Amino acid sequence: MSGLVFYSSGSGNTARFVATLGLPGLRIPIRQDDPMPRPDAPYVMICPTYADGTGAGAVPKQVIRFLNDPARRALIRGVIGAGNRNFGPTFGLAARIIAEKCQVPMLDRFELAGTETDTARIRNGLEQFWGMTCLTP
Amino acid sequence: MKDHVMGAPARAINWNRLQDEKDLEVWNRLTVNFWLPEKVPLSNDVQSWATLRPEERELTIRVFTGLTLLDTIQNTVGAPVLMQDAVTPHEEAVLSNIAFMEAVHARSYSSIFSTLCSTREVDEAFRWSEENQHLQQKARLILNEYEVGTDPLKRKIASVFLESFLFYSGFYLPMHWSSRAKLTNTADLIRLIIRDEAVHGYYIGYKFQRAMEKLDEAKRNEMKDFAFALMFDLYEIEAHYAEELYDGIGLTEEVKAFLHYNANKALQNLGFEALFPPAACEVNPAILSALSTDSENHDFFSGSGSSYVIGKAVATEDEDWDF
Ligand SMILES: Cc1cc2nc3c(=O)[nH]c(=O)nc-3n(C[C@H](O)[C@H](O)[C@H](O)COP(=O)(O)O)c2cc1C
Ligand SMILES: [Fe+2]
Ligand SMILES: [Fe+2]
Numbered sequence: 001m002s003g004l005v006f007y008s009s010g011s012g013n014t015a016r017f018v019a020t021l022g023l024p025g026l027r028i029p030i031r032q033d034d035p036m037p038r039p040d041a042p043y044v045m046i047c048p049t050y051a052d053g054t055g056a057g058a059v060p061k062q063v064i065r066f067l068n069d070p071a072r073r074a075l076i077r078g079v080i081g082a083g084n085r086n087f088g089p090t091f092g093l094a095a096r097i098i099a100e101k102c103q104v105p106m107l108d109r110f111e112l113a114g115t116e117t118d119t120a121r122i123r124n125g126l127e128q129f130w131g132m133t134c135l136t137p
Numbered sequence: 138m139k140d141h142v143m144g145a146p147a148r149a150i151n152w153n154r155l156q157d158e159k160d161l162e163v164w165n166r167l168t169v170n171f172w173l174p175e176k177v178p179l180s181n182d183v184q185s186w187a188t189l190r191p192e193e194r195e196l197t198i199r200v201f202t203g204l205t206l207l208d209t210i211q212n213t214v215g216a217p218v219l220m221q222d223a224v225t226p227h228e229e230a231v232l233s234n235i236a237f238m239e240a241v242h243a244r245s246y247s248s249i250f251s252t253l254c255s256t257r258e259v260d261e262a263f264r265w266s267e268e269n270q271h272l273q274q275k276a277r278l279i280l281n282e283y284e285v286g287t288d289p290l291k292r293k294i295a296s297v298f299l300e301s302f303l304f305y306s307g308f309y310l311p312m313h314w315s316s317r318a319k320l321t322n323t324a325d326l327i328r329l330i331i332r333d334e335a336v337h338g339y340y341i342g343y344k345f346q347r348a349m350e351k352l353d354e355a356k357r358n359e360m361k362d363f364a365f366a367l368m369f370d371l372y373e374i375e376a377h378y379a380e381e382l383y384d385g386i387g388l389t390e391e392v393k394a395f396l397h398y399n400a401n402k403a404l405q406n407l408g409f410e411a412l413f414p415p416a417a418c419e420v421n422p423a424i425l426s427a428l429s430t431d432s433e434n435h436d437f438f439s440g441s442g443s444s445y446v447i448g449k450a451v452a453t454e455d456e457d458w459d460f
Contacts, residue, residue, distance in 0.1 A: 010159055011343045012408060050162065052169040053332065061457055068459040078437070084402075086335035088328050091429040101458065108438040112405040117415045125438030 002077075002130050003043035007063045014048050014082045016113040021123055028066050036066055042075045042133070044107065044126060048082040049094035058093040067102065076102050077133055080122065081109040150226040157347070160227035163340050167234050170333065174245040177326040179252040185319050186253045192385060197310060197320075198250065198258055200382060202266040204307040205246040206276060207299060211337075212239035214283050215296050219341065222289035228344065235337050242330050249323055271378035275303055275371060282367075290352075293345040294364045294407060298371055301338030301403035302396075304331075306379050309392050309424065316423040324427065331428065342406030349408065364407060368400060395420050 004025035008014035018025045025046070026037035051058035067073050079102070081095025092109035099106040108125060110118040155161055189197065216236035223229040250259045266272055281287075282295035308331060315324030349357055375396055383389040397413035398420050404412055 010157075011339065011346065011406075013405065016405075016408075050166070052166050053172075054169070056169075057166075057455065059455060064455065064457045068457075070460075073460070084335050084339075085425060085429045086331045088332060088429050097455075101460070105437050112402055113410075115401070115411060115415055115418065121438055129437070 002041050003039055004046060004126075005037065005039055005043045005066070005076075006046040007048065007060050007066075009048065009050070009060065013113040014046055017082065017110065017119070018046065020114065020119050023123070023126070028062050030062065032062065032065075036069075036072075039072065039075050042077045044078045044080060044129070045076055045098060046080045046082060047094045047098060049087070049090060049092055051087065051090040051093050053090075055090050055093055058090060059097050060094070063094070063098070067098070073102060076104055078104050078107045078129060080107050082112070082114075083109065084111050148226065150230060152227065155227060156225045157227070159340070159343060160225055160231055163336060164227065164231050164234065167231065167238070167333075167336060170329075170336070171238075172329050173241060174248040174326060177322055177329070179249055179322050179326065182253060182320050182322045185321070188319065194254070195258070195262070196382060196386065197314075198254055198262040199265055199269075200307045200310045201246045201249060202262045203269075203272050203378075204304060205243050206266055206272060207303055207307075208239045208243035208246075210276060210279060210283075211296070211299060212236055212243055214280065215239075215299065218283045218292060219296060222292065224344075224348075231340065235340075238333050238337075242333065245326055245330065249326070253323075269378075269381075271374050271381060275374045275378070278367070278370060278374070279303070290345060290348055290360055291363055291367075293341050293348070294360070294367060297338050297342045297345065297406050298367065298403055300334050300341065301406050302368070302400050303371065303375070304334055305395055305399040306375050306382070306392060309388075309395050312424050312427040313388065316421075316427045328428070328430075338403065338406045342408070346408040361409060364404070364409060365412065368404065368412060372396070372400060391421050391424075394418060395424060 004018065004021075004023055005028065006014050006018050006025050007028040008016075008018075009030055015027065018027075026039055026043070028037065029035070045063075047059065047063050049058045050060055067076070076098075079095045079098045081092030083090075083092040083094070085091045087093075092106075095106045095109060098104075107129065108118075108122055110122065114122075152161065186194070216232050216239060220229050220232045220236070223232060279295050279299050282291050308327060311320060311324045311327040314320040349360060352360070376393060379392045379396065380389050383392050394417065398418040401411035401413055401418060404410065
């Protein structure tokens, strides 16, 4: 089993989801001045969406900064989208964008802090995913 | 920020000095998302409207007057009251945008009416909304919390429940019609409203969480108990409201699952855990896809097919990307 990296803004939904998941995860800081985590093993990214109605600005700036670094980016293996279905066509858009940018699969999506069903499905999914994914960079 | 202390200078808002970055972020999203009902070609629904049975039409108009009432309350009372509790000047500005959009929402339902319905039908439905016990009860519960002298945090709880829970007994119906390819333009307009309400519920819930951090544990527990108690009371009314509206077309149970699902999301906006268990929240998948049309689904874990297919061109051109 390998790691998680996630971003969660002041509303804290994604952080609450990761806490219920009960798996260790590195948090990308909200503030630009705080140090970026440096994963040393392959990871799955969990990222909320903050798009406007046109889809612009979906991926939080701090997540873009994190992924702009080639060493950090090299270890991403998949992405899970957080969001809210009420945003319609842009539901979970940040995860789709990261998947396309980094050429990794979008593994799943959930709303806000997730439900019990989401947590169980994603915990299971991650376990199987790491079982079948080559862990060498 | 209401600074009516004697002698304190009147303060101009400076958007280049933020106490809370979230204010600007939400302001930017809300202003980009601005819309008016004229943008939606509602008249394309005239033919579809004619295919509805008379009782289905009556139900639809009633549901929309109920929604109009909630938007009216949030426009004229809710958002202005929250403005007085704002802790930053930018929060006040965001709330003034929210207040105005509520007026646009309320106005939109009348655009739907004037496009599709007769004056007599509409007048009858407005009368119904004033006489309907359950609708009046839920409005009363919310308005009580908005009264002067009540707790600012309790007002935020009531407001999030209005934005993220109470609308959904009504939103269900246009999503249902849309899933059957009926009133699809009306559904497009409702989806714009739903998106706005999502930001409103999010933002007020976010400010609630910030305010909770300043309280001691005993006070936080009291707030949480209050929130769950108010949710129980509102749910009770909503369940009756749903029965009265939807028993006739046999959709009550489906609507209730949708209510449970949205009640949980409203609580999450406040930073709380869910109340209703997953089994009570199994929303008809047709309704879920009516909410998020076009957000193509190719998730890997849920086994919904083409796992490694990367989405069709999405907005990947944010200038901050270096690669
Ligand atoms: C201004 C704004 C825009 C948003 N846009 C989207 C969106 O386009 N798609 C989506 O799925 N969720 C959207 N959301 C919802 C958030 O992604 C969702 O609330 C998420 O749980 C936030 O995670 P966090 O609390 O960990 O930051 C938006 C929220 C806000 C406040
Ligand atoms: Fe509204
Ligand atoms: Fe609203």
